Amino acid sequence: MSLHLTAVTLTYPDGAGRLTALDDVTLEVPDGSLTAVVGPSGSGKSSLLAVAATLVTPDRGTVVIDGTNTAGLTRKELTELRCRRIGIVFQQPHLLASLTAVEQLQVMAQLDGRRPRGVRGRAMELLDAVGLADRAARRPHQLSGGERQRVNIARALMNAPTVLLVDEPTSALDHERGSAVIELLTRLTRQRTTATVLVTHDRAQLDTVDRVVEVRDGRLREGIVVAPDGP
Ligand SMILES: Nc1ncnc2c1ncn2[C@@H]1O[C@H](COP(=O)(O)OP(=O)(O)OP(=O)(O)O)[C@@H](O)[C@H]1O
Numbered sequence: 001m002s003l004h005l006t007a008v009t010l011t012y013p014d015g016a017g018r019l020t021a022l023d024d025v026t027l028e029v030p031d032g033s034l035t036a037v038v039g040p041s042g043s044g045k046s047s048l049l050a051v052a053a054t055l056v057t058p059d060r061g062t063v064v065i066d067g068t069n070t071a072g073l074t075r076k077e078l079t080e081l082r083c084r085r086i087g088i089v090f091q092q093p094h095l096l097a098s099l100t101a102v103e104q105l106q107v108m109a110q111l112d113g114r115r116p117r118g119v120r121g122r123a124m125e126l127l128d129a130v131g132l133a134d135r136a137a138r139r140p141h142q143l144s145g146g147e148r149q150r151v152n153i154a155r156a157l158m159n160a161p162t163v164l165l166v167d168e169p170t171s172a173l174d175h176e177r178g179s180a181v182i183e184l185l186t187r188l189t190r191q192r193t194t195a196t197v198l199v200t201h202d203r204a205q206l207d208t209v210d211r212v213v214e215v216r217d218g219r220l221r222e223g224i225v226v227a228p229d230g231p
Pocket residue numbers: 012013019020021039040041042043044045046047048
């Protein structure tokens with residue numbers, strides 16, 4: 001189990017008091033499985049992702065990644081863990097305009113100044129896995145929105161993370177392309193045995209995922225949720 005959140009509570013300052021964004025949330029994500037997190041705006045989905053990414057420290061509860069309780073780590077150790085174990089796919093691809101698709105991936109492996117061997121081969125293999133081997137030499141403006149999002153996903157997998165966190169990856173895509181991206185994420189999750197969490201508004205695209213949980217007012221509801229958003 002690469003990702004295990006236990007009894008996580010997160011509050012933010014709110015005027016004179018505190019706003020509870022996550023309220024006693026427990027979530028286990030098995031390796032090789034994709035859990036989708038749905039819920040209305042402001043319910044706590046992004047907060048959940050930020051805690052799982054170790055970008056935000058909860059008030060209470062534990063975040064265990066690859067068997068390591070992150071509460072016991074120094075800042076430096078946390079940064080290393082994030083770099084090596086966690087892949088994050090943001091809503092917008094934020095690709096670098098001057099780099100080709102394959103270079104966007106290569107740069108990930110060289111961020112810490114090392115120049116490990118086999119980086120280009122690994123980048124090409126990942127581009128192939130997302131169906132973009134023939135687009136490797138293109139720059140972002142020469143790619144479609146869906147293709148840019150697939151480069152974004154391949155880039156997040158470059159350092160072979162065990163936890164993959166994905167924030168609203170389909171918001172800029174039409175339904176068909178959005179569904180294709182979710183299908184791709186499900187396939188990659190199984191192939192690369194990542195523990196994947198996907199935050200999304202769109203329940204219509206979740207046929208292929210392993211599990212759907214819903215956040216409401218910071219609390220997690222277990223089980224498959226098929227009902228549409230309430231009022
Ligand atoms: N940095 C912050 N400071 C104070 N309150 C915050 C902060 N970030 C989020 N919140 C509040 O915490 C609650 C949960 O926010 P969060 O962003 O996790 O919701 P969400 O489900 O991701 O929403 P959306 O779908 O609109 O992105 C909201 O009430 C929000 O206003």
